[in-house]
Amino acid sequence: MSLIEKLETDVELKGSSEQFHEVFCGRPHHISNVSPAKIQGVELHEGEWGKEGSIICWNYVHDGKAQIAKELVEKVDPVKNLVTFKVIEGDLLNEFKSFKATVQATPKGNCCVAHWTFEYEKLHPGVSHPETLLEFAAELSKEIDAHLTSAN
Secondary structure: OOOOEEEEEEEEEOOOHHHHHHHHHHOHHHHHHHOOOOEEEEEEEEOOOOOOOOEEEEEEEEOOEEEEEEEEEEEEEOOOOEEEEEEEEEHHHHOEEEEEEEEEEEEEOOEEEEEEEEEEEEOOOOOOOOHHHHHHHHHHHHHHHHHHHHOO
């Protein structure tokens, strides 16, 4: 029996929700400049940056290992500052039958909260939940926020 599981976390940020969303949605290829230890590069394979149906490829280091994730930009909602990526190729599919990552930035006073949601189906019960990857996303969010707020 297949079962989609979910992990979520909130990350308090100092910058605006619009700026944060713009980086993940419209300029993910700039993230390697902000966090080169985590993200080595992001390439556009099909479509346009920030557009639904586009395919992008992330080269990143997680748990000390170089990884690749080719993702379909499944949903973009600029009003809600939300973007959903669906993994279609790469290292995550060695452990997961399916994997989606959604990040939504919501205003909170003069700041914002980035809400990360991972929806996934493990290939077998021995596969660990992607908690360290969720921590990776939270840390990356803080690094992007620090870059955005220092630029202001």
